[in-house]
Structures are given as structure tokens and as C-alpha cells.
Amino acid sequence: MKKTSKLGRSRRDFLKSAAATAAFAAVGGLARTARGQSNEPIKIGQPTILSGRVARLGESSRDGAQMAIDAFNAAGGLNGRKLQLVTRDSKGRPDEAARVVRELINTDKCQIILDSEASSAAFAVQEVIRQTGTLCMHACSETTSLTANPKIRAANAFRCARQDIHDSIAGGRYAAQFVKQQGFKRWMICSPDYAYGRDVSALFFHFLKESEPSVEVVSETWPKLFAPDYTENITKILQTKPQALYSALYGGDLVTFIDQGNLYGLFDQLTLFDPNMADYTTLEAVKKLPKGIHSGDRYLSTFPNTKANADWAAEYQKKFNVPPINWSWQNYVGMTFIIEAMKKTGSVDSKALSDAIRGMTIDSPFGVDGKITMRAEDQTIINYAIGWGVIIPNAPYLEDIKPADWNVILELEKDWKKKKGYI
Amino acid sequence: MALSGCLVVIALALTLDNPQFADFVLRLSIFGLYALSLNLLVGYAGLVSFGHAMFFGFGAYAFGLLMQTGLVSIPLAFVVSIAGAAVLAVSVGALCIRLKDIYFGILTLAFQMLLHAVILSWVSLTGGDQGLQGGIPRPPFLGVDLGNPKQFFVLACVFFFGLVLLVRQMVESPFGYSLRMVRDNPERALALGLSVQRYKLAAFVISGTIAANAGVLMSLYVSGAYPNFAYWTLSGDGILMIMLGGMTVFLGPIAGAGIFLMLNGIITRTTEYSGLVMGIVLLCVVLGLRRGVLDFVFERCGPWAVRRLSREG
Numbered sequence: 001m002k003k004t005s006k007l008g009r010s011r012r013d014f015l016k017s018a019a020a021t022a023a024f025a026a027v028g029g030l031a032r033t034a035r036g037q038s039n040e041p042i043k044i045g046q047p048t049i050l051s052g053r054v055a056r057l058g059e060s061s062r063d064g065a066q067m068a069i070d071a072f073n074a075a076g077g078l079n080g081r082k083l084q085l086v087t088r089d090s091k092g093r094p095d096e097a098a099r100v101v102r103e104l105i106n107t108d109k110c111q112i113i114l115d116s117e118a119s120s121a122a123f124a125v126q127e128v129i130r131q132t133g134t135l136c137m138h139a140c141s142e143t144t145s146l147t148a149n150p151k152i153r154a155a156n157a158f159r160c161a162r163q164d165i166h167d168s169i170a171g172g173r174y175a176a177q178f179v180k181q182q183g184f185k186r187w188m189i190c191s192p193d194y195a196y197g198r199d200v201s202a203l204f205f206h207f208l209k210e211s212e213p214s215v216e217v218v219s220e221t222w223p224k225l226f227a228p229d230y231t232e233n234i235t236k237i238l239q240t241k242p243q244a245l246y247s248a249l250y251g252g253d254l255v256t257f258i259d260q261g262n263l264y265g266l267f268d269q270l271t272l273f274d275p276n277m278a279d280y281t282t283l284e285a286v287k288k289l290p291k292g293i294h295s296g297d298r299y300l301s302t303f304p305n306t307k308a309n310a311d312w313a314a315e316y317q318k319k320f321n322v323p324p325i326n327w328s329w330q331n332y333v334g335m336t337f338i339i340e341a342m343k344k345t346g347s348v349d350s351k352a353l354s355d356a357i358r359g360m361t362i363d364s365p366f367g368v369d370g371k372i373t374m375r376a377e378d379q380t381i382i383n384y385a386i387g388w389g390v391i392i393p394n395a396p397y398l399e400d401i402k403p404a405d406w407n408v409i410l411e412l413e414k415d416w417k418k419k420k421g422y423i
Numbered sequence: 424m425a426l427s428g429c430l431v432v433i434a435l436a437l438t439l440d441n442p443q444f445a446d447f448v449l450r451l452s453i454f455g456l457y458a459l460s461l462n463l464l465v466g467y468a469g470l471v472s473f474g475h476a477m478f479f480g481f482g483a484y485a486f487g488l489l490m491q492t493g494l495v496s497i498p499l500a501f502v503v504s505i506a507g508a509a510v511l512a513v514s515v516g517a518l519c520i521r522l523k524d525i526y527f528g529i530l531t532l533a534f535q536m537l538l539h540a541v542i543l544s545w546v547s548l549t550g551g552d553q554g555l556q557g558g559i560p561r562p563p564f565l566g567v568d569l570g571n572p573k574q575f576f577v578l579a580c581v582f583f584f585g586l587v588l589l590v591r592q593m594v595e596s597p598f599g600y601s602l603r604m605v606r607d608n609p610e611r612a613l614a615l616g617l618s619v620q621r622y623k624l625a626a627f628v629i630s631g632t633i634a635a636n637a638g639v640l641m642s643l644y645v646s647g648a649y650p651n652f653a654y655w656t657l658s659g660d661g662i663l664m665i666m667l668g669g670m671t672v673f674l675g676p677i678a679g680a681g682i683f684l685m686l687n688g689i690i691t692r693t694t695e696y697s698g699l700v701m702g703i704v705l706l707c708v709v710l711g712l713r714r715g716v717l718d719f720v721f722e723r724c725g726p727w728a729v730r731r732l733s734r735e736g
Binding site: 052089093096099102103106107119120123124127130131145149152194195196 | 551553557572644645646649687695696
């Protein structure tokens with residue numbers, strides 16, 4: 001009997017507080033209805049990483065998206081309704097990203113998700129929006145399978161980011177030209193030991209060897225992600241004496257690797273190819289930039305070398321007091337696609353917006369010939385600027401940039417997709 | 424009591440129809456079970472495990488992988504993954520329980536990192552650091568369709584309350600009291616003819632299996648499995664939940680999980696500096712209360728609680 005009374009008390013309290021919450025919510029709801037829908041902001045939820053080692057991802061993603069939103073709001077918004085960005089930290093944990101996205105949709109009433117999660121958390125977000133049907137723009141994940149694999153793709157989810165496969169084809173082709181000129185056949189790999197590093201390295205050599213079958217990978221070394229010390233890897237490279245080195249290291253890891261490699265004079269003895277070098281944060285963090293590293297562009301205000309791109313970079317720098325990086329332009333363009341679709345449909349309905357975005361081409365400073373297209377068949381962007389060149393120690397940092405040929409990229413991508421069974 | 428609690432929560436969630444509340448209850452049932460299972464080891468058996476996420480991760484991956492084959496039904500995949508976790512717990516436990524204190528903790532941590540490394544490097548099976556991709560299919564079984572969020576919610580609640588009840592029965596049984604004796608005075612337990620190692624192993628296996636249950640629920644909740652499910656930070660979170668809620672009161676770990684999740688939710692909603700704020704709050708609890716919240720409450724209301732308990736007794 002006593003036990004029941006104990007339960008009764010707690011249950012009553014519980015019900016009381018629940019009733020209070022419900023009443024509060026109801027009052028809030030009424031107030032909202034009374035105010036009317038016309039001037040309510042349209043909320044865009046942005047799950048991302050704002051803490052830890054890759055907090056820069058979240059900051060630059062938020063800034064990039066905010067820039068597009070501010071311009072749209074200043075021009076009057078959607079029939080007077082302004083856009084509002086709600087950014088939340090998921091710490092990069094997939095389960096937390098899933099929770100944050102649900103919360104953004106259910107509690108904050110976000111009607112659109114701009115997913116600025118990297119790696120595995122983007123896949124967790126994909127599963128949530130598959131269930132909720134909310135329009136989602138992935139603006140950071142470069143993993144090809146997110147949109148290429150029909151089992152993972154979702155009708156309401158798009159990707160506005162570089163794709164591993166595009167970068168690898170461009171890199172492989174560029175390196176093949178280099179091999180033809182220099183006759184460098186002995187290559188070595190030094191990439192981070194996880195799925196991204198392994199996948200991208202394999203793809204790079206797949207496309208390099210397709211053009212230059214005589215290329216030989218004589219040795220491999222796989223440092224751990226976020227490793228503080230690369231002495232072991234550098235020693236192995238020095239012993240192997242390859243002519244060229246491919247590395248998919250990026251960000252802080254790449255900076256540490258180059259700083260330590262400099263101590264051993266590593267870059268005087270071989271030619272380094274890394275797709276991730278040409279991004280301002282990385283370039284400015286390296287103590288002494290060695291000459292002659294070959295890199296793909298991540299983001300540079302000089303590539304594409306147009307006024308529109310330079311102006312955009314200058315405006316960004318002025319607004320946020322930091323230079324834009326790769327994630328900045330990707331989020332900016334992702335937001336631009338959403339805004340253009342809103343203008344076209346005059347609606348915020350997920351289905352209507354998705355139909356409008358699918359296959360849409362927009363004017364953009366980061367596209368080849370000033371245009372970027374959201375390819376309809378797999379809902380990912382194509383025709384964005386990809387180029388490889390040689391790193392120099394001072395601005396503009398990358399010179400002699402060879403733009404990649406998108407016809408070749410699309411053709412090889414199609415063959416590769418067929419092989420993978422995606423088409 | 425558990426039954427009525429279960430019914431109240433389900434009824435509340437269904438009538439309120441507030442997805443946020445339902446989400447919280449779901450996550451609480453997952454992390455509550457996880458923390459409760461860890462407390463079986465930490466609180467009742469006196470074995471501080473730093474590798475508990477190993478079973479959580481194993482449950483999530485085993486269930487997710489089995490379901491992705493498309494060959495098995497949900498109950499079968501569930502039974503197989505829980506059985507697998509039990510086998511894993513027996514083999515890991517048999518080695519770990521021979522050690523005491525920090526040595527035990529470090530060895531469990533080592534086994535967990537081993538599993539984590541396997542998950543990361545066996546890319547063809549586990550997807551490596553990208554996790555299990557493409558969602559986990561949920562074919563209906565016995566008239567239950569877990570693709571329907573309400574049905575999944577009800578099942579998770581029933582599951583949670585069922586397991587909590589089971590653990591409650593266990594810690595109040597002679598087995599539970601023997602465990603406490605093994606913790607407090609192993610020599611005496613030995614003198615009384617109890618096999619100390621066997622009791623410890625049993626606690627390890629039961630606790631690991633319940634954590635695997637939580638892992639299965641988690642994989643259904645996020646429709647995937649990710650390497651951080653088996654990472655040491657999640658083991659650390661489990662210990663934090665127990666510290667927050669209290670380890671001497673049965674419901675302490677569940678309360679701790681609830682507080683942890685609420686704090687995390689509030690902090691991420693209001694500030695970008697989640698790590699800093701969370702750290703300060705935890706410091707305050709640990710240094711200020713010097714015990715879990717429920718421990719503190721029970722101690723404060725001590726005389727009253729004792730009187731009540733003795734009256735009930």
C-alpha cells in the first residue's frame with residue numbers, strides 16, 4: 001500500500017509538471033497563431049562541429065551560410081519572411097548529430113536542414129531526414145557514397161560539396177601529366193589511416209595508373225589520424241627514397257607533417273602531391289612552406305581567377321575577419337541553392353524545394369565559367385572549380401594552376417560508378 | 424510499480440504527442456540501461472570498468488550488420504547479437520576479473536580499444552570510420568512494425584522497464600547480496616564458500632549483455648552504428664552518469680543518465696562552449712556534493728527515508 005502511495009505522489013508531481021509544460025506549450029502555440037505566419041522567420045537548422053580539433057569546420061560553415069542568408073534578408077527575404085540560421089554543436093558524434101537534427105526539426109521548428117557535418121555524422125543526419133522528409137543540404141561531407149550509392153541517397157537530400165571521386169580523378173590525371181614530363185615512376189603513400197585516407201589514396205592511384213600504367217607504389221605508410229608525431233613515417237619515406245609521395249593528410253595533421261618533414265629536408269628529396277594543401281588556414285599555419293608541393297585547390301580567391309571570386313573573398317574577409325576556406329564556399333553555395341529554389345517556388349515546402357533544386361544551375365563565383373549545377377541523377381554538385389598547381393611560399397600560394405577537364409571527370413566517374421554497381 | 428511507470432510514460436508520450444519528449448525518453452531508456460548495467464559492475468561488484476562501451480558498440484554493430492544482410496528477422500538478430508555479446512563478455516571477463524582495481528580498469532580499456540581498432544580497420548565489413556551506412560532495415564515481425572516511431576517508442580519503453588525490473592530483482596536477490604559481500608569483503612565470501620571469481624564473472628557477463636541491449640536500441644534509434652559507440656569516451660560518459668546520479672541508490676545511474684542528457688541538451692541549445700560548461704557543472708557536482716545527486720538526496724532525507732523504509736519493511 002505504501003509503495004502505491006509513494007508512486008502516487010511522484011506520478012502526481014510528474015503529471016502536474018507535464019500538464020504545466022503542455023499548458024505553456026499551448027499558450028505559446030496560440031500566441032504564435034495570433035501573431036500570424038506572415039512575418040515569422042524561416043528557420044534553417046545547421047548541425048555541425050563547434051568544439052574540439054575541427055571547430056574551424058563549424059565556424060567557417062556558419063559564416064559561409066550566414067553570408068548568403070544576410071544578403072537574401074537584406075533584399076527582403078521570401079515575401080517579407082526572413083531566414084534565420086540555427087547552428088548547433090554535435091561535437092562530430094553521429095548519435096549526437098541525429099539528436100540535434102531531430103531537435104532542430106521538432107522543437108526549433110526548422111523547416112530546412114543545412115548539414116555541415118563531416119564524415120560519419122553526415123550519414124547519421126541522412127537517416128534522420130530520410131524519416132522526417134525535411135529538405136537537407138549536405139555542405140561538408142565529401143564521401144562519394146553519400147549521394148552516389150542509390151541505397152544511401154534520399155530524394156530530399158542534396159550535396160553541395162566537393163566529392164572524393166572528382167578530386168581523385170583530377171589529381172590522378174594531373175599527376176599522370178607530371179609523370180610523363182619528369183619520368184617519376186617510384187611513388188609512395190603517406191595518408192591518414194582511416195576510411196577517407198585509404199579510399200582517396202586508392203582512387204588517386206587507380207586513375208593515375210589508368211593513364212600511366214608504369215607507375216609503381218613502392219611503399220606505404222599510414223600515420224594515425226590526429227597523430228602528434230610523424231618521425232616514424234618520415235624515416236620510412238627517407239629510407240625508401242621514392243621519387244614522388246602522395247599524401248591525403250589535411251588540416252592540422254598536414255601542417256605538423258610538413259613542419260616535421262622540413263627538419264629532415266624531406267621535401268628537397270622528393271615531390272609531394274597532396275589534394276588538401278591549398279586552403280588558407282593550412283597554408284598560413286605551416287611555419288616554412290617548402291617550394292614545389294603539388295596540391296589541388298581547396299579554396300583560393302585566385303582560382304577561378306575572376307573578379308566575382310576575388311570580390312566574394314574580400315567581402316567575406318571584411319565581414320568575419322578571417323579568410324574564407326573550403327567549407328565557407330560550400331556552405332555559401334548550399335544556402336544559395338536553397339534560396340534560389342525558394343525564390344522560384346515561393347514556398348518552403350520540402351517537396352517543392354527538392355523538385356526545384358534537382359537539376360538546377362546557379363551563377364556562382366566558384367563554378368567553371370561562373371556556373372555550378374546540382375546534377376539531377378544523384379543530387380550532387382558538378383562543374384565546381386577543381387585545379388592542381390604548385391605551392392609557392394607566399395600569396396597567391398598556388399601558381400601554374402591547371403584546371404581539371406570536367407568532361408574527363410564525368411566520363412571516368414561514370415565508368416567507376418558502373419564498376420561499383422551504382423548505375 | 425515498474426509496470427505502472429511504464430504505462431504512464433507511454434500514455435503521456437502518446438497523448439502529448441511531443442516528439443521532443445518521446446526523443447528524450449528514448450535516449451534515456453538507452454543511456455539509462457547503459458549506465459545501470461555499468462553500475463552493476465562499479466556499484467555492486469566494485470569493479471570499475473573503463474571499457475564498458477565495448478559491449479554497447481558490439482550490440483549495435485552485431486544487430487546492424489545482421490539486419491543489413493536482409494536474411495534475418497528482428498527478434499532473431501536481437502537474440503544472436505545479445506548471445507554474441509554474452510560470449511564476448513565471458514571471454515573478456517574471464518581474463519579481466521583476475522585483476523583488481525586500476526589493473527582491471529586498464530585491461531577492460533585495452534579490450535575496448537582493440538574492438539574499436541577492429542571496427543575502424545575492417546572497412547569492408549564495418550564501413551570503418553564512416554560507420555554502418557544505408558540505414559538498418561526494420562521488417563515487421565509478429566504484427567510489430569518498428570518503422571513506425573510510436574511502435575518503436577512503446578517497444579523501447581517496455582524493454583527498458585522490463586530490464587530495469589530484472590536488474591532490480593537481481594540486486595535484491597541473494598545473488599545481489601553475495602555480490603556486495605564479494606565487493607566489501609572477498610575473504611569472508613571465500614570463507615563462506617562463495618566462488619569470488621565466478622560471482623565477478625557473472626556480474627561482468629550480465630552487465631555486458633545489458634549494455635549490448637542498449638546498443639541494439641541505439642542502432643535502431645539512429646538507424647546505424649558508428650565507431651564512437653565503442654570508443655573510450657562513451658565508457659567515460661557511463662562513469663560520469665553514475666557519478667552524477669549516484670551509485671548507492673538503485674535508480675541513481677538512470678537519474679544520472681537523465682541529468683546528463685538534459686544538461687547536454689540545454690548546454691548545446693544555449694552555448695557553443697558545451698565542453699567548458701559541462702565540465703564546470705560536473706566539477707560542481709563532484710566537488711560540491713561529493714556524491715551523486717540521488718545519493719545526496721537520500722542522505723539528506725536520510726532519517727525520513729530510513730523511517731519510511733523500515734515502515735514499509
